[in-house]
Amino acid sequence: xxxxxxxxxxxxxxxxxxxxxxxxxxxxxxxxxxxxxxxxxxxxxxxxxxxxxxxxxxxxxxxxxxxxxxxxxxxxxxxxxxxxxxxxxxxxxxxxxxxxxxxxxxxxxxxxxxxxxxxxxxxxxxxxxxxxxxxxxxxxxxxxxxxxxxxxxxxxxxxxxxxxxxxxxxxxxxxx
Amino acid sequence: xxxxxxxxxxxxxxxxxxxxxxxxxxxxxxxxxxxxxxxxxxxxxxxxxxxxxxxxxxxxxxxxxxxxxxxxxxxxxxxxxxxxxxxxxxxxxxxxxxxxxxxxxxxxxxxxxxxxxxxxxxxxxxxxxxxxxxxxxxxxxxxxxxxxxxxxxxxxxxxxxxxxxxxxxxxxxxxxxxxxxxxxxxxxxxxxxxxxxxxxxxxxxxxxxxxxxxxxxxxxxxxxxxxxxxxxxxxxxxxxxxxxxxxxxxxxxxxxxxxxxxxxxxxxxxxxxxxxxxxxxxxxxxxxxxxxxxxxxxxxxxxxxxxxxxxxxxxxxxxxxxxxxxxxxxxxxxxxxxxxxxxxxxxxxxxxx
Numbered sequence: 001x002x003x004x005x006x007x008x009x010x011x012x013x014x015x016x017x018x019x020x021x022x023x024x025x026x027x028x029x030x031x032x033x034x035x036x037x038x039x040x041x042x043x044x045x046x047x048x049x050x051x052x053x054x055x056x057x058x059x060x061x062x063x064x065x066x067x068x069x070x071x072x073x074x075x076x077x078x079x080x081x082x083x084x085x086x087x088x089x090x091x092x093x094x095x096x097x098x099x100x101x102x103x104x105x106x107x108x109x110x111x112x113x114x115x116x117x118x119x120x121x122x123x124x125x126x127x128x129x130x131x132x133x134x135x136x137x138x139x140x141x142x143x144x145x146x147x148x149x150x151x152x153x154x155x156x157x158x159x160x161x162x163x164x165x166x167x168x169x170x171x172x173x174x175x176x
Numbered sequence: 177x178x179x180x181x182x183x184x185x186x187x188x189x190x191x192x193x194x195x196x197x198x199x200x201x202x203x204x205x206x207x208x209x210x211x212x213x214x215x216x217x218x219x220x221x222x223x224x225x226x227x228x229x230x231x232x233x234x235x236x237x238x239x240x241x242x243x244x245x246x247x248x249x250x251x252x253x254x255x256x257x258x259x260x261x262x263x264x265x266x267x268x269x270x271x272x273x274x275x276x277x278x279x280x281x282x283x284x285x286x287x288x289x290x291x292x293x294x295x296x297x298x299x300x301x302x303x304x305x306x307x308x309x310x311x312x313x314x315x316x317x318x319x320x321x322x323x324x325x326x327x328x329x330x331x332x333x334x335x336x337x338x339x340x341x342x343x344x345x346x347x348x349x350x351x352x353x354x355x356x357x358x359x360x361x362x363x364x365x366x367x368x369x370x371x372x373x374x375x376x377x378x379x380x381x382x383x384x385x386x387x388x389x390x391x392x393x394x395x396x397x398x399x400x401x402x403x404x405x406x407x408x409x410x411x412x413x414x415x416x417x418x419x420x421x422x423x424x425x426x427x428x429x430x431x432x433x434x435x436x437x438x439x440x441x442x443x444x445x446x447x448x449x450x451x452x453x454x455x456x457x458x459x460x461x462x463x464x465x466x467x468x469x470x471x472x473x474x475x476x477x478x479x480x481x482x483x484x485x486x487x488x489x490x491x492x493x494x495x496x497x498x499x500x501x502x503x504x505x506x507x508x509x510x511x512x513x514x515x516x517x518x519x520x521x522x523x524x525x526x527x528x529x
Binding site: 025027028031034050051053054055057058061062063065066069070073074129130 | 275320
């Protein structure tokens, strides 16, 4: 059963990822990315990381992808505006970078498979639970966690400053 | 007692015996079990929703001094089934300029996402498909897919009213999700768990209902949940007088019906979450084992569905800017205040937990 679930989820993720790249319309790519993220959440569930799976769906598929969809729809992006300013040498450069990445990933994967026999190894029942993730975040990794939140706060403040400037130029909005 | 769990177990062991007698392997029986659970869950929720559609029409009729549906069955009780059959037979009109795959999949995404929530809902004693350890988060996660469905519908229809409706719904649902999740956090802090089954069993009499300890949390949740369901006074995505019918403008026949039913499923979901987290779920208010648990659950949930209907036929619609301002400037600070107070309360009265 686990085997079937893994291959279905992995296959869906792979197919959607390929579809994401080959689609000419940006909106279809965004929707494919939603499918990829959902399939990845299923894989997290299989690795008994339930909390991470839920967060993956809430944050990525729910919030960030909705934002992407929103931007694509508001700017009304279509294929004619997309990829018209492509430089000639770009494709061969992309193939080079992509090829290097594939080789690197396969090397890492091989090292992992040969070094850690995971057959029959069972994780603790607590593994991946909200309590454990919380203890790690607010205990061992408190400093990086707080630094990340400060980084996000700075980004929010920056976005507010950028968005706020334009309003000053316009006449104040009427409110009743 | 009229508990359903025993009856279901008896039926299931009968089916297992029957299948095993036919020489069907264990894994196939397991698959049949999963399929049966899915079909039964879908059937139960679908019947409830068909009832809700009829009920909404009756409630609105009562409030406007009309009779409502009267012709089909006793007081029109099977009117919805007649309507559903009519919608299934209707011609499916698809406009020429639509983005076909997106237009086609939008109702499917909305409909499936609406039903997926019920995997982890405790309907009664032992009546829960899977008591996930991240139950509350799961419900929040799945409901976000509704937004994607609505945005897809808005974009795929290639119609400015649909697109505006899609935008409004996305902005609204994403905004109200933040106070909604934060309001639920108060209950999670007190109960120390995310599993819906455990949260219900902790509230085993009237005094232990979490609403007494989280009145502000419940208020924020209930307002935000009304907005999440796109119900009046927050029904801007499909405001008839401004946007024709919003994101459903270009849908006809059964596709329209799927959006319509998904809206009622979401309404039921909001009530289910309210009852489960704040009002003791299937636990009776007079201590455990007082009356059949599933009847308590349905009774409480139906009351909250009625409150949503009451809202709809009582209040006028908000304006877009008021809507967003209310979410970010009123509900969100209140939700933070609620978390702060809850933390303080737990710190001061630790024994109360």
